[in-house]
Structure formats: C-alpha cells, structure tokens
Amino acid sequence: MAATVATRMLIIGAGPAGYTAAVYGARAALAPTLIQGLQPGGQLTITTEVENWPGDSSVLGPDLMARMEAQARHLGVELIDDLATRVDLSQRPFRVERDSGPPMTADALIIATGAQARWLGLESETRLRAGGVSACATCDGFFYRGRTVAVVGGGNSAVEEALFLTNFATRVHLIHRRDTLRADATNQARLFANPKINVHWNRTVAEVLGEGAPPAVTGVRLASTVGEAEMVLPVDGLFVAIGHDPATALFRGQLAMDADGYLRTAPDSTATSVAGVFAAGDVKDRQFRQAVTAAGMGCMAALEAERWLAGHGAAAGEGQAAGEGEAQPALAVAAQ
Numbered sequence: 001m002a003a004t005v006a007t008r009m010l011i012i013g014a015g016p017a018g019y020t021a022a023v024y025g026a027r028a029a030l031a032p033t034l035i036q037g038l039q040p041g042g043q044l045t046i047t048t049e050v051e052n053w054p055g056d057s058s059v060l061g062p063d064l065m066a067r068m069e070a071q072a073r074h075l076g077v078e079l080i081d082d083l084a085t086r087v088d089l090s091q092r093p094f095r096v097e098r099d100s101g102p103p104m105t106a107d108a109l110i111i112a113t114g115a116q117a118r119w120l121g122l123e124s125e126t127r128l129r130a131g132g133v134s135a136c137a138t139c140d141g142f143f144y145r146g147r148t149v150a151v152v153g154g155g156n157s158a159v160e161e162a163l164f165l166t167n168f169a170t171r172v173h174l175i176h177r178r179d180t181l182r183a184d185a186t187n188q189a190r191l192f193a194n195p196k197i198n199v200h201w202n203r204t205v206a207e208v209l210g211e212g213a214p215p216a217v218t219g220v221r222l223a224s225t226v227g228e229a230e231m232v233l234p235v236d237g238l239f240v241a242i243g244h245d246p247a248t249a250l251f252r253g254q255l256a257m258d259a260d261g262y263l264r265t266a267p268d269s270t271a272t273s274v275a276g277v278f279a280a281g282d283v284k285d286r287q288f289r290q291a292v293t294a295a296g297m298g299c300m301a302a303l304e305a306e307r308w309l310a311g312h313g314a315a316a317g318e319g320q321a322a323g324e325g326e327a328q329p330a331l332a333v334a335a336q
C-alpha cells in the first residue's frame with residue numbers, strides 16, 4: 001500500500017479561492033499543499049478579458065490565473081497536478097485519496113473546487129458535443145469565423161459569450177426563455193447595441209439538429225414558452241451558457257449542502273459543518289460568484305484554518321472523530 005502523505009493545510013481546487021488560500025497559508029508558515037485538479041485556474045481559464053479584477057484595467061483570464069499560480073509557487077506552496085477522488089471527513093486528520101498519487105491526510109482542509117458548466121440535458125446536445133455544441137465560446141469561438149451561431153441563456157455569461165462570438169461569427173442568435181435578461185445593465189447595453197446579435201425572447205431549445213459523419217450542427221429547433229409555434233433556426237454552432245453546478249460530489253453525505261449542492265457555511269465564515277474543514281469560492285457561493293469574492297473567501301478560509309489549527313495541534317487531533325470538542329463556529333446542521 002502506498003505511504004500516506006501528511007499535510008498540515010490541504011487545499012483542493014486551483015481557482016482564485018484556492019490560490020489565495022494557498023498564498024495566505026504559505027505566509028502563515030503552514031506549508032500548504034494544493035491539489036490542482038485537471039483544469040488549474042478554474043473558470044477564468046475559459047474567459048477572455050477581465051475588467052473588474054482590482055488593479056488591472058484589463059487582464060486576460062488565463063494570464064491572471066497563471067500569475068496566481070506563479071505567486072503560490074514562489075511562496076513555496078506545493079502544487080500537485082492530480083484529482084482528489086475520495087475524501088473521508090469522519091476522522092482527523094482528514095483523509096483524501098487521489099487519482100494517481102498516494103493518499104494524503106490533512107489537519108485542516110480547504111475546499112475550493114468551484115463550479116462547472118450546466119448543460120440543457122437534451123440527447124441531441126450530448127450527441128453533438130463534438131460537432132458544434134459547446135459551453136465555452138472562448139475555447140471554440142474561433143472555429144465559427146464567417147458563420148452563424150446561437151447562444152442559450154440570459155445571464156452575464158450568455159451575453160458575454162454572444163458579444164465575444166461577434167468577433168468571429170457574422171450572426172449571433174441569443175435564445176432566452178423569458179422576456180428579460182438576468183445580465184447586468186452594462187452587458188445588456190452592449191448586447192442591444194451590437195447589430196450582429198438577434199435576441200429570441202421566450203424561447204427554449206427543444207432539439208439541436210445535426211447531420212453528416214461525424215454529425216455537425218445545422219440548426220436548433222426552438223419551442224415557445226408563451227404558446228407560439230415552434231421554429232427552426234439554421235445555425236452552425238450552439239453555445240450553452242445557462243449557469244453552473246458546484247463541484248461537491250466528493251463531499252455528499254459528509255458536509256451540509258443546500259438543495260443545489262452548494263456547501264453551506266456558518267454566517268460570516270467559511271466554516272463548514274465539519275470542524276477543521278473550510279469552503280471558499282463558487283463551491284459555496286451562489287450569489288456573487290466573482291473572482292474577487294472567491295479570492296476574498298480563500299483569504300478568509302486560510303485565516304480561519306490558521307486560527308483553528310492553532311487551537312488544534314496535529315497531535316491533539318490525531319485519531320479524533322471530527323467534530324469532537326470543538327471551538328470552531330462550525331455549522332450546526334447535518335450533512336445531506
């Protein structure tokens with residue numbers, strides 16, 4: 001059996017929350033280890049320009065994340081390119097199994113696993129994912145130079161993807177299930193001012209149409225949410241931008257979550273329902289979901305973990321059932 005690697009502070013997730021927690025943990029001399037997963041940098045690696053990160057008028061998302069990683073590395077954070085596959089939070093130290101490396105233990109654990117793109121759930125959408133259905137305009141928009149595409153959704157992501165796609169496509173259709181957008185006023189103004197974009201209100205995608213071998217998208221069949229007739233829109237690509245799901249499957253049954261799977265934390269705190277386990281960023285935040293708020297929560301988590309570790313030496317916690325004799329303002333709710 002592979003030897004277990006013991007850590008004082010273990011962080012899972014390499015977005016703004018995880019890297020910030022790592023930076024604060026390193027500066028507190030806690031020698032943090034960060035399991036980066038398969039997509040280091042998180043959601044910001046699939047965006048283009050970020051104009052609301054403090055101190056940068058405009059910065060490319062992937063560049064910002066590369067800088068965060070470099071800062072963590074510079075401070076001595078151990079960065080591990082691997083996936084956490086199983087966690088056991090019932091005993092301290094906590095135990096984390098990995099896809100390819102030996103298992104690890106952690107005296108304090110910070111969860112910063114973020115959230116992932118949501119899909120419509122249509123059979124045709126799944127079948128055509130390799131043939132013109134995408135959840136990332138930044139990654140795939142380039143392929144639609146001179147073509148026609150559709151974007152589904154009415155939030156900031158959908159509007160920004162539609163605007164971004166106008167750099168390549170000659171026509172962009174935005175399909176939204178209601179008659180008002182959720183996106184902020186600035187994005188809406190940009191959208192409505194762009195002559196390449198048509199908005200289709202009160203419409204949902206009933207089917208993605210595709211043919212050929214391998215099949216490629218040729219159009220979308222749109223249903224109406226207000227009783228109008230179905231229509232077919234000829235498009236070469238479909239971008240789904242309807243929100244995200246928190247990456248919390250690993251913690252189901254062990255940590256308290258809300259009905260949508262977001263981790264629950266104590267008020268004004270990153271403390272989860274298990275003492276010594278903290279959560280930061282989109283994995284626990286359905287409201288703000290910004291890089292800067294995620295980074296702020298990463299800072300909070302590291303400071304709270306540091307404080308918690310100061311009161312619970314590794315030796316004192318050894319073999320103890322998690323939650324016994326706690327001073328942490330742990331969330332007093334059962335895991336779902």
Ligand code: NAP
Nearest residue numbers: 120153154155156157158177178182241242243287288289
């Ligand atoms: P979101 O704000 O949750 O919007 C999701 C959109 O998809 C909504 O318009 C929703 O419709 C629609 N939708 C959901 N499920 C659907 C389905 N099954 N079929 C059709 N439409 C569906 O998600 P987001 O746009 O990804 O943004 C997430 C968060 O990040 C937000 O807080 C957003 O403000 C933030 N964000 C900010 C920026 C920025 O500041 N630059 C950029 C991107 C994202 P309804 O409106 O009818 O619910």
